[in-house]
């Protein structure tokens with residue numbers, strides 16, 4: 087409370103800091119030691135040993151453990167110890183998977199954790215909010231989520247939304263003056279900004295006074311248990327399905343046991359086999375593997391610069407049918423360069439590259455000296471005064487000889503940077519202009535107003551307002567025009583002339599900025615933008631190029647082939663937008679361009695009627711994006727929508743996949759999003775969609791593999807019992823198959839590469855079940871075949887050696903293992919095993935090799951033979967095994983291929 091009443095100096099003194107220089111790195115480290123990291127304690131997490139114990143809480147595993155204990159007591163030591171060992175190994179595997187999934191989810195959280203702009207030793211820099219300490223001097227701007235409790239030192243039209251603290255959703259106007267209030271409630275502390283609240287407008291500077299649990303937010307932290315769901319719809323569905331599968335598996339194993347006992351088998355042996363079969367057949371590992379597959383996919387996405395904030399988005403990505411993308415920075419490079427200038431009837435061209443401040447001015451093709459062009463000078467200098475960007479230099483070493491070269495880097499908005507660079511080409515530096523003109527006030531740019539203005543005072547004490555912004559908007563506020571150094575009335579013929587120039591520049595894909603001004607009367611005060619930005623004198627136009635990102639055109643084409651439409655939404659002029667959209671292949675033959683002002687007058691229902699024909703939305707305010715999302719969704723689309731500003735947040739939230747920009751995006755947009763592009767690039771959305779489709783397919787692949795394997799295992803036992811045969815597999819063999827043959831390759835399938843045509847298929851319907859597209863049939867038919875060939879191999883061997891049951895069981899065991907290990911390659915393709923190179927997935931080849939080697943050890947290594955009830959097989963038996971094992975996949979797949987041809 088004491089902060090409210092303090093002056094700036096008092097605040098500085100009490101937290102031992104200086105506004106101009108901030109804290110030093112050394113001091114920050116010291117304070118971090120005293121105050122701790124700036125974060126709220128999150129809830130308790132489950133300790134590792136509990137996670138480990140959880141692996142064994144499954145009912146059937148407990149029954150198996152009990153059964154093993156009994157068999158141990160009965161003297162079957164080897165069996166008991168081996169089964170225990172296998173269960174333990176299974177538990178460890180489950181534990182490792184779960185931990186891995188948890189770790190990668192934690193890493194995700196860290197990646198999207200907020201940063202703050204801090205003054206450290208006089209240099210403004212972005213640091214992780216956790217590293218901010220009391221005494222840090224921080225800057226906050228529109229769109230920021232404030233990361234600590236701050237006493238404001240300056241505020242510029244600063245409005246903060248504090249609903250997370252006070253419940254009040256109307257943003258509060260903030261200022262920096264000392265307050266007299268004795269016991270002001272949080273909502274009344276207008277010179278403070280609190281952790282967790284967000285800046286909706288303006289900017290400000292402040293001093294951090296409290297961090298971490300000491301903040302107002304920290305005091306109520308226990309109330310804020312995060313309710314963010316980490317379970318995807320698919321995981322949820324699988325959990326439900328798992329229950330049904332367990333019931334079926336239990337029913338079938340009970341059937342195996344009952345028939346076995348009825349056929350005269352020993353009750354104890356049947357019980358142990360039955361329980362083992364149940365443990366093997368119950369897909370208890372499914373949810374964990376799904377999580378691992380999702381987590382691994384998410385890791386791959388991070389490598390492609392897409393950060394998933396909400397896991398369910400991974401699945402939805404595969405269903406996306408429309409991408410609504412911002413233009414500037416996402417489709418284009420956001421490296422603006424002014425190439426044309428117009429004022430008072432003259433059109434200049436400027437040469438030069440990027441932010442390098444050198445270039446020549448030409449008028450009608452003839453080089454001119456900017457010093458001689460008064461109108462040009464005024465236009466350029468005003469463009470640089472009404473501006474917050476600045477150009478900095480950095481020396482870099484290049485080439486083999488490490489030659490030093492100066493590189494220009496921009497600090498600020500690229501549109502403004504372009505204006506600064508253009509002015510520098512004519513000799514105006516930001517410092518020089520700041521010297522001549524003192525800024526009194528600023529009305530910051532916002533995408534809805536599409537203008538920015540400053541009030542400045544010159545050396546002679548004259549004040550005036552300079553406005554820059556979208557030309558059509560600025561034009562509507564101008565009543566006079568500066569022409570040939572004269573201020574004239576803005577007649578309709580002059581207007582037509584200017585509009586012609588705007589169209590001309592825009593149709594060349596140039597972003598055009600208009601500049602206007604007005605001298606202020608002696609005691610005129612303007613506290614709101616609308617009071618200042620009126621009755622202006624039109625000065626001229628600056629047109630800048632913003633080249634498309636080279637990789638975007640290809641990505642848009644790829645999306646189209648994948649049945650995904652790309653729509654451009656931009657605040658830019660209709661003609662600028664159309665020109666770039668055409669170049670990128672977004673605006674098709676017959677496609678429509680809808681303008682913001684038309685859009686404003688339409689209802690969602692109106693828009694629904696034409697939304698499928700619109701390729702480009704121009705001069706749109708962020709607020710209108712929500713309407714576009716709703717209309718598209720009403721047409722049944724799954725919409726991905728990009729955004730960066732505060733006003734984009736509602737649309738990002740409403741979209742099926744909300745995408746925020748990692749570089750230019752505000753905290754508010756990021757928090758509303760489910761995906762962040764760390765490079766702001768459209769091509770990254772395409773990669774993420776491709777990965778999303780692949781992750782889903784991979785999950786289907788291992789569900790297919792695991793379930794077909796389980797069906798095979800149950801059917802071998804069931805058929806054998808029904809046919810009155812001896813047991814084809816003993817308990818330990820079943821458990822071994824469950825651990826090695828089912829486990830490893832299934833995980834490797836989760837890391838499989840995308841099948842060649844994933845981006846040539848139409849988007850998946852979100853209503854599609856996991857087993858759609860014939861998966862049930864594939865699982866049942868392959869499972870049945872695997873069971874049948876195993877039983878056949880068993881029967882043939884038993885006929886040949888009626889007295890050697892162990893030999894026949896070994897053959898059955900090896901056939902089942904090999905049939906599954908061949909079948910796993912079939913699961914990689916929607917079509918057949920012949921559609922893909924089997925060696926492509928190195929993990930899978932490795933997993934299969936390990937499984938084969940372990941199996942060979944089990945049957946040939948004499949000490950293991952009694953443990954696993956096996957004997958060494960000879961050549962003829964191997965031929966039988968391989969011949970039989972190949973039938974379900976190689977032979978049937980070949981047959982299918984032949985039929986298709």
Ligand code: ATP
Pocket residue numbers: 412413414415499501502531532533534536537538554555556557597598599655656657658659
């Ligand atoms: P996109 O929507 O394609 O990403 P954008 O978000 O950059 O584009 P806005 O920032 O809303 O679009 O800009 C809309 C218009 O406002 C621009 O076409 C330009 O004319 C004008 N404008 C952009 N930046 C500024 C600025 N800093 N000052 C004044 N006017 C600006």
